[in-house]
Amino acid sequence: MKLITAIIKPFKLDEVREALSALGVQGMTVTEVKGYGRQKGHTEIYRGAEYAVSFLPKLKIEVAVKLEMVEAVIEAITSKAKTGQIGDGKIFVTPLEQVVRIRTGEIDGDAL
Amino acid sequence: MQIFKMNRACIGALAGIGALVASAGAAFAAAPKIDTGDTAWMLTSTALVLMMTIPGLALFYGGMVRKKNVLATLAQSFGATCIITVLWMIIGYSIAFTDGGSHNAWYGGFKYFFLIPMGINATSSLAPTIPESVYMCFQMTFAIITPALIAGALADRMKFSAFMWFMSLWLIFVYCPIAHWVWGGGWLGSLGALDYAGGTVVHLNAGTAGLVTCLMLGKRVGLGTENMAPHNLVLSVIGASLLWVGWFGFNAGSAVTSNVNAGMAMAATQIATAAASLSWMGAEWIIAKKPSILGMISGAVAGLVAITPASGFVNPTGALIIGLLAGAVCYTSAVWVKKAIGYDDALDAWGVHGVGGALGAMLTGALASKAINAGGAPNGGWLLDGNGHQMLLQFYDVGATFVYCAFGTFIILKLIDLVIGLRVSHDVEVEGLDINLHGETVHG
Numbered sequence: 001m002k003l004i005t006a007i008i009k010p011f012k013l014d015e016v017r018e019a020l021s022a023l024g025v026q027g028m029t030v031t032e033v034k035g036y037g038r039q040k041g042h043t044e045i046y047r048g049a050e051y052a053v054s055f056l057p058k059l060k061i062e063v064a065v066k067l068e069m070v071e072a073v074i075e076a077i078t079s080k081a082k083t084g085q086i087g088d089g090k091i092f093v094t095p096l097e098q099v100v101r102i103r104t105g106e107i108d109g110d111a112l
Numbered sequence: 113m114q115i116f117k118m119n120r121a122c123i124g125a126l127a128g129i130g131a132l133v134a135s136a137g138a139a140f141a142a143a144p145k146i147d148t149g150d151t152a153w154m155l156t157s158t159a160l161v162l163m164m165t166i167p168g169l170a171l172f173y174g175g176m177v178r179k180k181n182v183l184a185t186l187a188q189s190f191g192a193t194c195i196i197t198v199l200w201m202i203i204g205y206s207i208a209f210t211d212g213g214s215h216n217a218w219y220g221g222f223k224y225f226f227l228i229p230m231g232i233n234a235t236s237s238l239a240p241t242i243p244e245s246v247y248m249c250f251q252m253t254f255a256i257i258t259p260a261l262i263a264g265a266l267a268d269r270m271k272f273s274a275f276m277w278f279m280s281l282w283l284i285f286v287y288c289p290i291a292h293w294v295w296g297g298g299w300l301g302s303l304g305a306l307d308y309a310g311g312t313v314v315h316l317n318a319g320t321a322g323l324v325t326c327l328m329l330g331k332r333v334g335l336g337t338e339n340m341a342p343h344n345l346v347l348s349v350i351g352a353s354l355l356w357v358g359w360f361g362f363n364a365g366s367a368v369t370s371n372v373n374a375g376m377a378m379a380a381t382q383i384a385t386a387a388a389s390l391s392w393m394g395a396e397w398i399i400a401k402k403p404s405i406l407g408m409i410s411g412a413v414a415g416l417v418a419i420t421p422a423s424g425f426v427n428p429t430g431a432l433i434i435g436l437l438a439g440a441v442c443y444t445s446a447v448w449v450k451k452a453i454g455y456d457d458a459l460d461a462w463g464v465h466g467v468g469g470a471l472g473a474m475l476t477g478a479l480a481s482k483a484i485n486a487g488g489a490p491n492g493g494w495l496l497d498g499n500g501h502q503m504l505l506q507f508y509d510v511g512a513t514f515v516y517c518a519f520g521t522f523i524i525l526k527l528i529d530l531v532i533g534l535r536v537s538h539d540v541e542v543e544g545l546d547i548n549l550h551g552e553t554v555h556g
Contacts, residue, residue, distance in 0.1 A: 044341055045404070046341055046406055047406060047410065047447055048446070048448065048450075048451060049340065049451075051339045051340070051341050052339075
């Protein structure tokens with residue numbers, strides 16, 4: 001099992017969710033986050049006072065999947081979240097040791 | 113009674129006549145006639161002007177501060193409204209708007225302590241066609257918003273206790289005398305200075321107090337290094353819009369009657385406000401490359417401020433000129449002058465209200481028109497009627513208000529500072545006023 005964590009542009013969420021649902025992904029967690037990468041930040045001006053905003057709002061989505069789904073999920077996120085502009089985000093894939101469904105106590109593949 | 117259809121800027125002359133009429137009225141056992149149209153409009157205006165402070169000003173300022181201080185900022189407008197209402201009832205109205213006898217040039221009398229003489233049928237010689245209860249409340253709403261405006265300069269760093277003392281003392285010792293000078297029968301009104309609805313009494317006065325206050329408090333912690341961007345400009349846009357709508361009560365209500373002057377004041381107000389908003393937006397668009405909504409609402413408020421003293425005296429073209437100048441001049445003061453000199457007028461109480469009020473007062477002298485308001489401005493203004501002397505009178509008004517207010521504000525703040533201190537501690541300021549001063553925060 002792998003945990004796929006993707007940082008995406010907020011307005012891309014619906015497309016990504018639909019694509020993952022179509023692949024059979026049963027659930028995901030979404031968090032509003034702030035950060036920066038190559039896009040850096042931007043400048044805001046209020047009555048002449050300039051403020052550098054270093055951390056831009058993004059969404060972090062987390063999906064736990066079986067090993068055989070990993071490539072398809074990455075492909076789906078990459079194609080749907082991509083605008084071609086700087087700041088499209090990143091995908092991190094990490095090993096997942098164990099998954100437990102709290103209601104039933106099912107574990108691992110049955111819990112996904 | 114036609115003479116009483118004049119606006120209150122000529123009240124200096126009216127006060128004496130009013131007293132005569134009052135005594136004559138007693139002799140004939142006929143109470144002054146209440147005009148239902150006037151009364152209905154003044155009841156409405158009073159509600160509109162109160163709405164300018166709560167929630168208008170509260171939201172306008174509240175949206176511009178950081179999230180940790182939004183409730184404290186709202187509390188300032190709301191607290192000021194309440195304390196000033198009570199003080200106005202106890203003594204404020206008496207000092208500002210009743211006859212002071214031998215000292216009438218400087219401040220009014222004390223007979224209206226607790227409004228005791230104000231019976232159900234009472235009228236004021238300053239507004240003889242409406243109940244005095246309505247006139248007292250109408251003027252109260254001006255007395256509320258003027259000190260509340262100062263909060264823009266002291267945002268993010270003043271103790272709430274010090275703020276409430278400041279509002280109280282400033283009302284009695286600065287606002288009430290100046291209101292009396294211009295509107296209550298005092299020396300500036302008698303001299304012939306024109307201030308239709310409070311360019312100097314309200315806006316220059318509050319702006320000057322704001323400037324003195326921010327100089328005495330010092331800069332906010334982190335100014336220039338931390339992000340102090342407004343936390344929610346949606347609130348500010350709602351607040352500014354409520355101010356704009358409420359301002360019809362402020363300016364058109366200052367006719368104190370429901371008549372032609374009220375109508376023209378309303379037209380002038382709308383025109384100048386829109387023009388000033390475009391003017392600020394345009395200046396910003398050229399210089400900073402983008403037209404911001406904060407710029408648009410700031411310009412609108414600058415226009416409202418600048419047209420305030422002129423609203424009942426100028427024609428629509430005059431209003432347009434005042435608006436266009438107000439937007440650009442206040443943009444310059446709030447954006448460039450503040451930065452160049454370095455005082456921390458956090459939300460630009462001086463930059464918009466002080467500068468806009470003084471500009472409006474001088475432009476009133478330039479653009480007032482006898483054709484628009486022969487009763488209120490019998491000699492007219494400089495450009496349309498050739499009355500250059502009016503510019504001098506307006507300058508006296510601006511100068512006297514600035515000097516007295518600056519001096520009075522300084523003394524009051526010094527006293528409060530000695531007794532309880534003005535400013536919150538460094539840690540309280542950094543963590544935020546909401547949680548530390550009021551024990552609550554905005555969630556979500």
